[in-house]
Amino acid sequence: MSTRNGFLQRAWNGLLPWLVPIGILLVWEASARFGWLSVRILPEPVAVVKAGVTLAASGELWQHVKVSALRATTGFAIGGGLGLLLGLLTGSFRKLEIALDTTLQMIRNIPPLALIPLVILWFGIDETAKLFLIAFGVFFAVYVNTFHGIRSVDPALIEMGKSYGLSGWPLYREVILPGALSSILVGVRYALGFMWVILIVAETISAQAGIGYMTMNAREFLQTDVVLLGILLYAVLGKLADVAARLLERRWLKWNTAYGNGI
Amino acid sequence: MNIDTSELNRVKAAVAETPGLRIGIGRLIKRFGERQVLHGLDLDIDAGQLVAIVGRSGCGKSTLLRLLAGLDEASGGDILLDGHAERDLIGDVRMMFQDARLLPWRTVIQNVALGLTGPKTEIRERALAVLAQVGLADRADEWPNRLSGGQRQRVALARALIHRPRLLLLDEPLGALDALTRIEMQRLIEQIWRQHQFTAVLVTHDVSEAVALADRILLIEDGRITLDETVQLARPREHGEAQFARLESRVLKRLMTIEAINSRNQILGKVTGILVDSVLSEVQILTEAGLVAATVLTRSLAEQPLELGAEVLATFKSNEVVLATTA
Ligand SMILES: Nc1ncnc2c1ncn2[C@@H]1O[C@H](COP(=O)(O)OP(=O)(O)OP(=O)(O)O)[C@@H](O)[C@H]1O
Ligand SMILES: [Mg+2]
Numbered sequence: 001m002s003t004r005n006g007f008l009q010r011a012w013n014g015l016l017p018w019l020v021p022i023g024i025l026l027v028w029e030a031s032a033r034f035g036w037l038s039v040r041i042l043p044e045p046v047a048v049v050k051a052g053v054t055l056a057a058s059g060e061l062w063q064h065v066k067v068s069a070l071r072a073t074t075g076f077a078i079g080g081g082l083g084l085l086l087g088l089l090t091g092s093f094r095k096l097e098i099a100l101d102t103t104l105q106m107i108r109n110i111p112p113l114a115l116i117p118l119v120i121l122w123f124g125i126d127e128t129a130k131l132f133l134i135a136f137g138v139f140f141a142v143y144v145n146t147f148h149g150i151r152s153v154d155p156a157l158i159e160m161g162k163s164y165g166l167s168g169w170p171l172y173r174e175v176i177l178p179g180a181l182s183s184i185l186v187g188v189r190y191a192l193g194f195m196w197v198i199l200i201v202a203e204t205i206s207a208q209a210g211i212g213y214m215t216m217n218a219r220e221f222l223q224t225d226v227v228l229l230g231i232l233l234y235a236v237l238g239k240l241a242d243v244a245a246r247l248l249e250r251r252w253l254k255w256n257t258a259y260g261n262g263i
Numbered sequence: 264m265n266i267d268t269s270e271l272n273r274v275k276a277a278v279a280e281t282p283g284l285r286i287g288i289g290r291l292i293k294r295f296g297e298r299q300v301l302h303g304l305d306l307d308i309d310a311g312q313l314v315a316i317v318g319r320s321g322c323g324k325s326t327l328l329r330l331l332a333g334l335d336e337a338s339g340g341d342i343l344l345d346g347h348a349e350r351d352l353i354g355d356v357r358m359m360f361q362d363a364r365l366l367p368w369r370t371v372i373q374n375v376a377l378g379l380t381g382p383k384t385e386i387r388e389r390a391l392a393v394l395a396q397v398g399l400a401d402r403a404d405e406w407p408n409r410l411s412g413g414q415r416q417r418v419a420l421a422r423a424l425i426h427r428p429r430l431l432l433l434d435e436p437l438g439a440l441d442a443l444t445r446i447e448m449q450r451l452i453e454q455i456w457r458q459h460q461f462t463a464v465l466v467t468h469d470v471s472e473a474v475a476l477a478d479r480i481l482l483i484e485d486g487r488i489t490l491d492e493t494v495q496l497a498r499p500r501e502h503g504e505a506q507f508a509r510l511e512s513r514v515l516k517r518l519m520t521i522e523a524i525n526s527r528n529q530i531l532g533k534v535t536g537i538l539v540d541s542v543l544s545e546v547q548i549l550t551e552a553g554l555v556a557a558t559v560l561t562r563s564l565a566e567q568p569l570e571l572g573a574e575v576l577a578t579f580k581s582n583e584v585v586l587a588t589t590a
Contacts, residue, residue, distance in 0.1 A: 160364040163334060164378035164422070165354065174377065178368040255368045255406045 043225040048232070051225040060214075065233060068210040071127070072199045072237075075134025080191055083139040084184070087146025091180070092172075097147075104143065112137035112198055116205065125206040130199070137198040138191040145187025149180030182253055189245040196238045211237075283311035283462035284344045284355060284430040286331070292339035293326050293486075300326045302486040303340065308479075310345075313456055313463040315477035317470060317518065319578075320528050323486045324466040328432050331464065332358040344430065357428035361435040363415035365407040365422075372403040375422045393421040397451065413444035417451070424455065431456075433465040437472065442543055442560050449475055453499070470518065471563055474511045475500050482517060490517055508566040515567070519576060529578040530555060534569055548577055 025045055031037040032044030039047070055061035086104070090097040112133055123129035153176050161175040203212020215230030286308040293301040300323040308314050316324050329335045331342060333353045344352040365374045375390040394400045397417040407415055416436055423431060433452070437445045453476055456463050467473050473480045474494060482490035492514065496506055532550030544561045546569060547554060555577055569575070 156360070156362065156364055157366060159334060160360070161366075161377070163332060163358055164426075166378055170378075174369070175366060178366070181368075253368075255408070257408060 040222060040224060043228060047225040048228045051223070051229050055214075055226070055229070064209060064211050064214045065237070068199065068203065068212070068233075069237065071130055071203075071210060072134065072195050072241075075131045075199070076138050076191065076195050078131065079135030079138035080142045080188065082135070083142030083187070083191075084146050087143045087184075087187075088150060091147045091150025092176070101147075104140075108140045108144070113201055116201075120205075130202040130207075133202050134195055134198050137194050141191035141194055142184070142187045145190070146180065146184050149183025149187075150176060152183065153179035182249075182256065185245065185249050185252065188248070189242065192241040192245055193238070196234060196241065200234055281310045282427075282429055282460045283309075284352065285310040285346070286430070286462065286464075287343040287346070288331075288340070289343075290340035291327070291330065291337055291342065293323070293330060293335070294338040299338075300486055301330075304483075304487060306481070306488060308462060308464070310462055311460050312478045313453075313465065313476055314479045314481060315465045315467055315473035316481045316483060317467060317473055317514065318483035319518065320468070322483045324483055325434055327483070328358070328434050328464065328466055331430070332356055332432050334358070352429070354426075355429040356432065357423035357426055357430070358432040358434065359416070359419050359423055359436045361438050363407070363412075363419040365415055365418055367406065367408055369407075370404050371399065371407060371410070371418050374407060374418055375425055377422060379425065389425060390421075393425045394418075396424065396455065397421045411444075413440050413448060416440065416448060420452070420455070424459070427459070429461050431461050431463045433463065435466050435468065438468065445469075445472070450499075452476065457498075470514045471502065471511050471560075471566075473514065474507055475502065480514060482514070490514070502562050502566065512567060528584070529576050531574065531576055534571055534573045534575055537564070537569060537571065539564065546575075548575060550577065 028037070028042070029044050029046060032039065032042070032047075043051075052061065086100065090101050090104075115133065115136065119129045119132055123132060157175050157179065158171070161171050166174060200212060203210050204216060207213035207216070211230050211233050215227045218224075218226035218230070286306070288304060288306040291301050291304040291306075292299065304327065316327070318324050326335070330337050331349075333349060333356065342349045344356070365371075366377070369377070372387065372390045372394065375394060376386050379386050379389075391400055391403060394403055397420055399414060399417055399421065402410065402414065407418065410418065419436070436452075437448050440448060449472060452463075452465075465473070465476060474496075477494055480490070480492040480494060481488050484490075492510070494510065496504070496510070500507055502508075530548075530550040530552055532548035532555060534546060535549045535554070536545075536547035538545040538547075539561060542561055543558050544564050546557045546559055546564075548557060549555075557577055
């Protein structure tokens with residue numbers, strides 16, 4: 001095959017996955033323009049972009065995104081931090097595992113969203129309630145994977161470390177933590193996904209600011225374009241969190257050929 | 264506990280006249296639950312000797328080595344190093360395992376420097392120096408999983424050497440290597456041992472390896488030493504020599520008779536074909552279980568000729584058997 005043909009072939013292959021989405025967008029835009037699709041059901045794509053530009057220009061959009069992102073990261077830091085700490089402790093000390101693990105495993109069976117009525121009773125509908133729900137949901141994903149990661153560190157490597165004079169913190173730093181890291185990061189990624197789900201539910205129930213507040217507000221005024229914009233924003237933030245987790249994996253697990261590409 | 268090795272070595276140099284440790288083992292017993300593995304083993308090893316231990320799979324070779332390395336507690340008896348309790352000198356003992364046990368998340372040089380404390384540049388210099396001794400200075404900053412099996416073992420050797428051990432324990436460190444790499448590594452170990460003059464205990468299931476390297480070959484049978492051969496061949500030893508072959512076949516025969524009594528991990532069969540190649544040859548053996556192809560060194564075929572139709576025992580290590588379901 002000639003190089004020219006090869007180039008066309010590659011361009012076509014690169015384009016192929018985008019044909020269907022672009023087609024859908026075009027049909028959607030056309031349906032809205034020609035009035036086949038009520039704006040109340042689905043606004044045209046261009047309207048969503050316009051809504052985004054307007055809200056961004058007024059600064060309102062960033063305000064909401066900031067509140068939501070801060071809410072999510074604070075809840076994640078609390079729940080994930082506690083999960084990491086307890087996972088490290090129960091993973092490293094048998095006594096603590098015996099004392100705590102059964103309790104934690106029992107609580108783990110409670111779906112965080114089932115707690116919503118109780119949480120509203122406890123904390124009302126303000127910020128604390130949302131942070132609690134996010135932290136609760138995120139905690140177990142990190143805890144379980146940290147515990148498992150510590151426990152599955154190759155005992156042969158630990159024995160080797162000990163026979164080279166390592167113990168206590170140096171043994172932890174050189175052998176145990178790095179050995180558990182890939183499992184911990186799996187937990188982090190899973191927790192990040194979960195974090196957005198809980199945030200969305202919590203913000204939809206009640207909020208005075210944030211993306212959820214923006215969409216619920218827009219719903220009352222039948223601003224479908226803003227509602228759609230909010231949904232897209234959640235998707236983008238979720239994707240960003242996932243990309244961040246992936247970058248961490250690449251950086252910290254670069255020795256592992258499955259993640260990085262070596263030095 | 265971090266041992267300041269440089270300090271320790273200075274003290275040591277003042278105390279010890281020889282770099283190697285003298286080993287005295289008396290009535291050593293090891294039990295795992297109900298099961299007794301070592302039955303009152305007695306053994307003395309002179310400072311600076313290279314002793315090879317052979318024996319069939321499961322006879323307690325690794326158990327003995329792990330006790331010497333202080334990785335397990337004996338159930339009875341005692342181990343003395345230079346006349347002292349083992350615990351006092353355990354920092355002078357280093358072990359090389361069959362799998363290199365390198366930390367995959369540390370670079371080659373970081374692995375070598377594991378457990379050392381002191382100024383970074385000094386440590387790096389020392390680590391580079393030992394890496395150069397094993398011929399891997401140019402791979403210092405790579406990840407271990409980029410190295411071949413033989414190279415990983417050389418890194419493990421460097422990691423042991425940097426502590427200037429007075430007793431080096433080697434538990435089948437070459438067991439997983441191909442024949443050529445193996446011979447290369449044997450030469451390297453011999454050269455480094457002669458240079459550093461530490462005491463070395465090498466567990467191997469390759470009798471020719473034992474004959475090539477050891478001052479003394481011990482056979483462990485049922486947790487006891489049943490053969491103690493001093494090897495007086497001049498070094499470096501050539502596999503082709505008549506004396507070499509005689510000794511090798513004597514030890515092998517002894518091993519075979521033990522193998523014949525125990526029916527674990529072996530299949531009896533008849534040689535039906537021999538395909539000779541320059542380095543490795545293939546021997547086809549017809550067993551009850553079907554045709555088994557064994558790859559052997561052409562060199563050892565020359566030393567111990569096999570004939571078509573000869574009865575042979577194919578043995579394999581229990582930890583190298585892979586079980587796959589047939590469904
Ligand atoms: N931690 C342990 N717990 C229970 N039994 C053990 C343990 N370690 C070893 N054994 C048993 O002790 C016996 C001797 O084992 P060892 O590993 O010393 O054999 P070996 O001579 O090194 O064999 P190989 O040549 O296959 O490596 C075996 O029967 C083994 O099952
Ligand atoms: Mg063994």
